[in-house]
Amino acid sequence: MKKSARVAALLLLALAAYLSLWPVPVRPVSWEAPAAQGYVGVHAPNKRLSSLQMIPLGAEEGPEHIVLARDGKLYAAMASGNIMRMNPDGSAQEVFANTGGRVLGFDFDAAGYLIAADAIKGLLSISPDRRITVLADKVGGNPIRYADAVVVAGNGKIYFSDASARFAPSRWGGTFEASVLDIIEQSATGRILEYDPASKATRIVAKGLSFANGVALSRNEQTLFVNETGKYRVWKIDVAATNLDVAGGAPQASILFDNLPGYPDNLMRGLDGKIWLGFAKPRTPAADWMADKPFLRQLALRLPRALWPIPKTYGHVMAFTEDGKVVADLQDPSGVYPETTGITETADRLYVQSLHAEGLGWLRRMAP
Numbered sequence: 064m065k066k067s068a069r070v071a072a073l074l075l076l077a078l079a080a081y082l083s084l085w086p087v088p089v090r091p092v093s094w095e096a097p098a099a100q101g102y103v104g105v106h107a108p109n110k111r112l113s114s115l116q117m118i119p120l121g122a123e124e125g126p127e128h129i130v131l132a133r134d135g136k137l138y139a140a141m142a143s144g145n146i147m148r149m150n151p152d153g154s155a156q157e158v159f160a161n162t163g164g165r166v167l168g169f170d171f172d173a174a175g176y177l178i179a180a181d182a183i184k185g186l187l188s189i190s191p192d193r194r195i196t197v198l199a200d201k202v203g204g205n206p207i208r209y210a211d212a213v214v215v216a217g218n219g220k221i222y223f224s225d226a227s228a229r230f231a232p233s234r235w236g237g238t239f240e241a242s243v244l245d246i247i248e249q250s251a252t253g254r255i256l257e258y259d260p261a262s263k264a265t266r267i268v269a270k271g272l273s274f275a276n277g278v279a280l281s282r283n284e285q286t287l288f289v290n291e292t293g294k295y296r297v298w299k300i301d302v303a304a305t306n307l308d309v310a311g312g313a314p315q316a317s318i319l320f321d322n323l324p325g326y327p328d329n330l331m332r333g334l335d336g337k338i339w340l341g342f343a344k345p346r347t348p349a350a351d352w353m354a355d356k357p358f359l360r361q362l363a364l365r366l367p368r369a370l371w372p373i374p375k376t377y378g379h380v381m382a383f384t385e386d387g388k389v390v391a392d393l394q395d396p397s398g399v400y401p402e403t404t405g406i407t408e409t410a411d412r413l414y415v416q417s418l419h420a421e422g423l424g425w426l427r428r429m430a431p
Contacts, residue, residue: 087364088235089248091357094273097295097322099346105381105389106324112378112395112403115415115424118153124421128168128212128329129407129414133175137414139423140166146177146189151409153423160189165238168212168278168329172219172260180210180223182232182241186258186265199258199265206231207256207265209241212278212329214287221258222268222287222302224275228252239418243373245274246293246326247360251310255289255300269300269316271308277330277405279338281385288319288338288385290327295346296320297327319387325379329405329416337382337390341405341416344374378403380415393426400424 102108120126125142131151132138138159139147146166148159164183172178177189178198185200185207198221200207208231213223227245229252235241245252253275255268273293280287280302289298291309300307301315309316320327325342333339349372353359363371376398382391395403405416408428415424 087361088230089244089361089364090250091247091360092249092251093355093357094249094294096351096354099348099351100322100324102324102394105392106379106394107392108396109392109394110396111393112380112415112426113397113399115395115400115426118149118423118425120147120422121156123147125417125419126414126423127404127416127418128166129405129416129423130169130171131407131409132171138169138177140169140179142419146179151412160193160195162187162189162195165232167210167238168223170213170215170221172215172221173217178213178215178221180213182209182211182226182238185210186213186221186223186256198260198263199256202256202265202267209238209245211276212290214278214280216280216284216302218284219260220302221260222278222280223256223258224272224278224289225254225256226274226276226292228254242274242292243371244364247364247372249273249293249354251293253291253293255287257302267306268302268304269298269307269309271310272298276328277340279330279332282336286385288330290330290340292326292328292343295323295326297323297330297340320383325377326374328402331405331407331416333382333406333408334410337384337408339380339382339406339408341403342377342379342381343402343404343418345377345379347372347374350374376401378415380406382406 123141126139149156164181166179169179179187186198209226211224211226230241232238232241251273253272254270276292277290297320304315325345328343378395402418407414413426
C-alpha cells in the first residue's frame with residue numbers, strides 16, 4: 064500500500080508539474096470582460112434562422128465568404144482553398160480558382176478582379192482569366208500572418224484585416240486553431256491595413272485589436288466598420304487614420320457595439336443601407352471568468368482539447384444601420400448549421416456564411 068501511495072503521489076506531482084510548467088504557445092494578457100447580458104432585448108432568443116434550405120457542395124465545405132458578382136454568379140470561398148462559382152440556385156458549380164491557402168474574405172474591384180484575403184498567402188488579386196497575384200504579404204517589413212476580411216473602396220484602395228500578428232494559421236494548425244490561440248492570449252495584435260494599387264504600398268490604418276475580423280465601409284467610404292472578435296465589439300474607424308492604436312482613445316476610432324452576446328465575425332453590406340454581422344460562436348461564462356486569470360488560460364491549453372473553453376455552436380446573425388440600430392436578429396439555438404459567420408443578402412435570398420458547414424444554407428429574403 065505504501066508503494067502504491069508513493070506511485071500515486073509521484074503521478075500527482077508529475078501532473079501538477081505538467082499543468083503548471085508544460086510550454087504552451089500563448090502568453091496570456093489579463094483583461095476585464097464585460098458582464099454578459101445574454102440573449103435579451105434585440106437579441107431575445109428566436110428560431111428565425113432554423114429553417115435553412117441547403118445547397119449541396121459535394122466534397123467542399125466551409126463557405127466562409129459569399130459574393131454575388133456582377134456576372135450574376137455566386138462566388139464562395141471554401142476550406143479546400145477553392146473559390147467556387149455557381150448560379151444563385153447552386154447549379155453549375157465549378158472551381159473558379161484555387162489559391163493554395165484559405166480565403167476568408169474577398170471583394171471585386173472595378174475591373175472585375177477578385178481581391179482576396181487569404182489567411183495563408185496574404186492579400187491576393189485573381190484576374191477574370193484566373194491568374195493569381197500576391198498584392199501584399201508584408202507591411203513595414205513585417206509579415207501579414209492572418210489576412211482575414213477585405214473590402215475595396217470606390218477609389219480603388221483596399222482595406223483588409225490582419226487578424227493576428229502572433230498566430231499564423233499556416234503554423235498553428237489552421238484558421239480556427241490560430242484564432243482560438245489569439246483570443247485566449249488577448250495580446251491584441253490585430254490590425255487594419257490599407258493597400259493602395261496606385262503606389263503598391265501597404266500601411267497600417269489601426270492596430271491594437273483583439274482578433275481583427277470583419278471589415279465594411281460606410282456608404283460615404285470615410286469610415287470602416289471593424290469587428291473585434293476577441294472582445295465582443297464593433298468599431299468605427301476613420302479610413303484616414305494612420306497607425307492608430309485603438310486602445311489610446313483617439314477620436315478617429317469609436318465603439319459602435321460593445322458587450323455583444325457572441326464572437327462577431329464577418330461584416331457584409333446588405334440592401335437598404337443595412338450591414339450584416341455574423342457570430343461564429345456564443346460567449347461562454349468560463350471564458351469570461353478566466354479573462355483576468357492569465358495562468359488559468361495557460362493551464363486550459365494544457366488540457367485535452369475537449370476541455371478547452373470553446374463555446375458550443377449557436378446560429379446567430381444580425382443586421383444594423385450605420386448609426387448602430389439593430390434592424391434584424393436571426394437565431395438558431397440548435398446550432399445545426401455551424402459557425403454562422405455572416406450573411407450575403409441578394410434581392411431574393413439570404414445566404415449564410417460558415418467556417419465549417421458542409422452545405423450552403425439560405426433563407427428566402429423577406430421584403431422590408
